Amino acid sequence: MVYNPIVSSKNSVEQFLKDRLPIEEISELAEKKKVPIHKHSIWYYMGGIAGILLGIQIVTGILLMVYYVPEINAAHASILKINSQVTFGWFIRSLHSWSANAMILVVIVHLFSTYFMKAYRKPREITWFSGLALLGLCLAFGFTGYLLPWDDVSFFATKIGLDIASKVPLIGDFLSHALRGGDAVSQNTISRFFMIHVAVLPAILLVAMGVHLLMVQFHGISEPDFFKKLPDTKKTYEKFFPQFFYKDILVWILAVNVLIILTMLSPWGIGPEADPFAAAPIGIKPEWYFLAPFQFLKMIPPMVGPIEGELAGIGVISLVALAMIFIPFYDTGESKTRSSIATAFGAAILIGAVVLTLMGALS
């Protein structure tokens, strides 16, 4: 037999790792996972797409930090510099913004697809909670990152967001004051939001994502009811590693291509620099993912009975969020009626959010 130095080194490295890490147990766990094949299998790709978009966020975010200056008199200028002077700066920044928006959209689609496939039921409650936490984190990333360019829309979006937070009973004032770093959106706010955006949220995200992926690995991929009821002979699966994983990679390439096309065709701009004492520009709106609550708060009357309108609005939004969190305990899969109510509730929330978003966009 001919001595092959490459094969020999590979074997030595493999042996070195096998002696020190539980490689066999890990690969056994990975190979155990199988993907059910049915008419709704397409939704299984959403988590992977969100993952690749997160990867783009991390890389482009690190690159943006090379030139971005989190200082009130320099923040806007540094984004202008990235957009207009730094080679490929516009591309990196636009990619960051586009993939952030795409990631939130994909996470929302992922959430509702798992919701309607009833994937939150026992034993996957922790997967559901960690998924909701990840959506919350994505929105927090969006909110904190939005202020950083310090343009007029981002300034007012932050101002309103923190004012809404201050309406939360008991802790609202403390929370908004601590986040704002005082009574007004200022340098303190930029410093805090920057720190939260690049350090605190990523750290929490890593933990939440670790829990989420570990749970998916432990419990395997959820099967919808109609698939579970099929006789074993009619159930078809494919292995996650490598079959589904290869398809995942293809979908990722497709997603990245779409993203790059969007970035090239419509690079992300920047509004005029924020002036804390100027009037809010006419037609100001938040990002699309905050349009539904924005429109809802806009439509609510000043007073709802004895309660201030916005407080009642925040109350309703919180109740919906709480219902989403606790749905696994309500719809456990034992009652058909509860299952139908949960589906109707999810559909109502989805339709309501889409209608409010469209109304907000068109108003």
Add this chain to the structure above:
Amino acid sequence: MTDTTDNNETKPVETALDECECTKKCSDCPTAEHKNGDDEVPPMTRNDFMRTLFALVALTWGGLTSFPIFMYLNPPAGDQDEHSKVTSIEVCKVADLPPGTGKNFRFGSFPAVLICTEDKQLHAYKAICTHLGCTVQFRADKQNVYCACHGGEYDAATGKNIAGPPPKPLTALKAEVKDGKIIVSLA
């Protein structure tokens, strides 16, 4: 029947149960369900005491260590604007504000709006919407004060909320003319 001893901390409960079942004398029993009286609290074992003490110490320690962090997050008073001490400001000349127009300006640490209504009366308000704190403006086409964030509207002459979600009127400031200049001061 015994409580805890130095040498044996886990067995006393078992002993107590046995005694309950055999002797029917439950007055000293440490488990509540075996007592004749329902509201008697079982004595705390040394183990329970140590666990509770540990939890209390951990909570206190946690509280003490997070106190500096909470305080650190409060910006120093020096960071708060010196402008917040402003009580009066010269905005513009009377001639610069024709009837039916308005002007946003900075009043110390907050935004303000000055309006000359069509009857040539001057009105000034804190330009902070009472809904969610956006900065309002005078709109010549509507002849009222408007918040672009959620579409709130206020009467230009009184500051009263007249449309949209604002729950309260704008905070009024005092506007007066001195030597052909408009001076706005805290009301």
